[in-house]
Amino acid sequence: MQTAAMARESATRTHGNRLNDLALAVANAHAMLRVDLAQIALTELAATYDDEAMRARQDMRTRAKKPGLGRWSVQVQNLAQDYRQLAESISQTTSIDINIGAENSLYLTIDGRLVAVSSPRMNEQPAFEQSIIAQFCALNRCDELLDMPMAAPAETVVDRSGSTRWSFSQNAGPVCEGTDGLQFQFNSMDNLGRKRDVCARTVAELGTLTAALATKLEFGVRIDWERIMIRSLPGGDEQVTLNQEGDYIQQSLPTLAQRRDLFRLVRPWLAAKVKGTPYPLVVLNAGRLLGEPGYPLE
Numbered sequence: 001m002q003t004a005a006m007a008r009e010s011a012t013r014t015h016g017n018r019l020n021d022l023a024l025a026v027a028n029a030h031a032m033l034r035v036d037l038a039q040i041a042l043t044e045l046a047a048t049y050d051d052e053a054m055r056a057r058q059d060m061r062t063r064a065k066k067p068g069l070g071r072w073s074v075q076v077q078n079l080a081q082d083y084r085q086l087a088e089s090i091s092q093t094t095s096i097d098i099n100i101g102a103e104n105s106l107y108l109t110i111d112g113r114l115v116a117v118s119s120p121r122m123n124e125q126p127a128f129e130q131s132i133i134a135q136f137c138a139l140n141r142c143d144e145l146l147d148m149p150m151a152a153p154a155e156t157v158v159d160r161s162g163s164t165r166w167s168f169s170q171n172a173g174p175v176c177e178g179t180d181g182l183q184f185q186f187n188s189m190d191n192l193g194r195k196r197d198v199c200a201r202t203v204a205e206l207g208t209l210t211a212a213l214a215t216k217l218e219f220g221v222r223i224d225w226e227r228i229m230i231r232s233l234p235g236g237d238e239q240v241t242l243n244q245e246g247d248y249i250q251q252s253l254p255t256l257a258q259r260r261d262l263f264r265l266v267r268p269w270l271a272a273k274v275k276g277t278p279y280p281l282v283v284l285n286a287g288r289l290l291g292e293p294g295y296p297l298e
Contacts, residue, residue, distance in 0.1 A: 025145040027098035034096040042087035049080035116193035178203035181280035262289040
């Protein structure tokens, strides 16, 4: 018997897969179809962030003493306007690329600008995606498009164990929430698509590493949490040095290996999670720590 939670999860997968299938078909079709999809998606994003700004203004009336609400509503409203202007600027000659990234998320690259096609509220994502599909299919014959062979995703989808949830903080910028009390707080909405992607990859790798470390502890291996470190190997994998005795783990952790300052910061959280002890950790200025070395996301 299907529970309500199972039904919601199934609906989310169905909507997400259907939109992604449509987008991948459009990626290999006539340029005008990409223009339609991009304009509809951006217009829907603008409307969604308009609603988010309105919610913030309503909260201002009911919780007037809550700091940052006014600033937050302005930021979100500006983002909505930015999406609207980008939609209006698109023409048949505009460069539009379509990719499926982390967590099965749809990304559009419009004249070099990356846009994540996702709602700010994850529980509203299925309805958001269905609205895009309905509008697009009112203009084009989607039955022919969805019968086309699907291209392979451009990027590997992150495992569900590394899934993240996003909230749009009223006091600061967007917050990416991982598992067991780990949060990444950003200072702005800039590069939101890249932030979503790298945060999901980071959380996924931390989950993989946690399981491997727990197994080592079960076998009696000592872990020096002050010295544990990651280095890249010539073959492509990474090696996690556990102690001075030379014990190590070898697995694929490219995101963590490139972000050593971040890894040092999360080591206490990692140790607590491996031991099953609660350890809330908010990583401030996450754009600096999660960006490529020398290229912060803020």
